Amino acid sequence: xxxxxxxxxxxxxxxxxxxxxxxxxxxxxxxxxxxxxxxxxxxxxxxxxxxxxxxxxxxxxxxxxxxxxxxxxxxxxxxxxxxxxxxxxxxxxxxxxxxxxxxxxxxxxxxxxxxxxxxxxxxxxxxxxxxxxxxxxxxxxxxxxxxxxxxxxxxxxxxxxxxxxxxxxxxxxxxxxxxxxxxxxxxxxxxxxxxxxxxxxxxxxxxxxxxxxxxxxxxxxxxxxxxxxxxxxxxxxxxxxxxxxxxxxxxxxxxxxxxxxxxxxxxxxxxxxxxxxxxxxxxxxxxxxxxxxxxxxxxxxxxxxxxxxxxxxxxxxxxxxxxxxxxxxxxxxxxxxxxxxxxxxxxxxxxxxxxx
Ligand code: FA5
Numbered sequence: 575x576x577x578x579x580x581x582x583x584x585x586x587x588x589x590x591x592x593x594x595x596x597x598x599x600x601x602x603x604x605x606x607x608x609x610x611x612x613x614x615x616x617x618x619x620x621x622x623x624x625x626x627x628x629x630x631x632x633x634x635x636x637x638x639x640x641x642x643x644x645x646x647x648x649x650x651x652x653x654x655x656x657x658x659x660x661x662x663x664x665x666x667x668x669x670x671x672x673x674x675x676x677x678x679x680x681x682x683x684x685x686x687x688x689x690x691x692x693x694x695x696x697x698x699x700x701x702x703x704x705x706x707x708x709x710x711x712x713x714x715x716x717x718x719x720x721x722x723x724x725x726x727x728x729x730x731x732x733x734x735x736x737x738x739x740x741x742x743x744x745x746x747x748x749x750x751x752x753x754x755x756x757x758x759x760x761x762x763x764x765x766x767x768x769x770x771x772x773x774x775x776x777x778x779x780x781x782x783x784x785x786x787x788x789x790x791x792x793x794x795x796x797x798x799x800x801x802x803x804x805x806x807x808x809x810x811x812x813x814x815x816x817x818x819x820x821x822x823x824x825x826x827x828x829x830x831x832x833x834x835x836x837x838x839x840x841x842x843x844x845x846x847x848x849x850x851x852x853x854x855x856x857x858x859x860x861x862x863x864x865x866x867x868x869x870x871x872x873x874x875x876x877x878x879x880x881x882x883x884x885x886x887x888x889x890x891x892x893x894x895x896x897x898x899x900x901x902x903x904x905x906x907x908x909x910x911x912x913x914x915x916x917x918x919x920x921x922x923x924x925x926x927x928x929x930x
Pocket of ligand 1: 594611747760761762765787790797798799801820841844847872873874876877898899900901902903904905916
């Protein structure tokens with residue numbers, strides 16, 4: 575029996591294809607949405623687009639379509655294929671996002687358990703360690719701590735201490751000035767002035783803090799460093815007590831075999847004045863580049879408070895005497911820890927700091 579004519583056969587196939595396409599178009603969104611996991615989604619996708627997939631089967635029928643209709647129907651098949659592929663990617667993204675959310679929301683560990691590694695904790699900077707040690711020694715000797723500002727009046731930093739304005743002696747401590755006529759204090763001696771203006775003797779204070787100078791930096795100089803001022807005012811305070819306090823301080827800090835020496839020196843606010851050196855710990859007094867071949871390292875200036883300073887601060891110089899000293903914390907840290915260059919203290923290299 576002869577088959578149906580060629581053209582009507584082709585039309586049958588065309589309508590078969592269109593019916594198949596319509597069925598798939600109606601089904602595939604629900605089929606993808608029903609897939610809850612990536613593997614089941616991929617399985618569903620393979621059923622549609624895989625080698626033996628339903629859309630692939632439809633595509634294979636194209637060969638039997640009359641050539642003049644093939645292009646149009648091919649385009650319809652491809653359009654559906656594109657829709658299916660896009661829907662697959664969209665569903666895949668949704669499934670992956672849901673999986674990530676589930677992982678994040680799941681609590682795979684007990685957040686309240688202590689960590690397995692001890693968290694590294696920091697510690698005080700060596701300058702602070704030494705400052706605290708010095709403050710502690712003087713506190714035990716009966717000194718109270720006095721605080722004061724780093725931005726200071728010229729009057730308190732210089733004038734009341736016997737440096738007249740524009741006097742060449744201020745060149746010893748060249749400072750940083752603000753436009754309003756204040757300056758960054760060049761030493762902690764401003765605290766003597768503040769204490770004497772506000773309190774009646776007897777008293778004994780120490781005052782730690784940062785100071786600033788236009789000094790060029792080198793192994794023993796920084797433009798910002800720390801000092802600790804100390805002063806005691808009472809009736810009949812003598813130089814012997816100054817010497818006793820500083821010797822006791824040096825021995826408590828550096829050990830009983832420490833040697834210190836007093837050298838006569840000039841500061842406008844003391845009379846007599848001295849500089850105090852500690853025997854160089856690097857060369858044991860033999861002379862090296864750090865102590866500039868002298869065998870000694872200067873740590874502080876000291877002396878008996880000048881009667882003019884008492885007068886400027888309203889204290890009767892006939893009744894009271896007192897001593898004062900000011901030491902550089904970095905220089906003391908240098909000797910305490912054998913640090914060859916002060917700049918290491920401010921570079922903040924963790925390999926250096928971790929040693930303290
Ligand atoms: C003074 O600053 C006086 N106010 C000290 C004083 C107080 C004398 C009371 C008498 C009575 P001097 O400029 O020498 O003095 O500094 C004191 C100490 O600070 C020095 O001995 C030194 O240890 C330290 N020092 C001075 N300049 C620097 C600097 N650029 N960098 C680090 N440390 C410094």
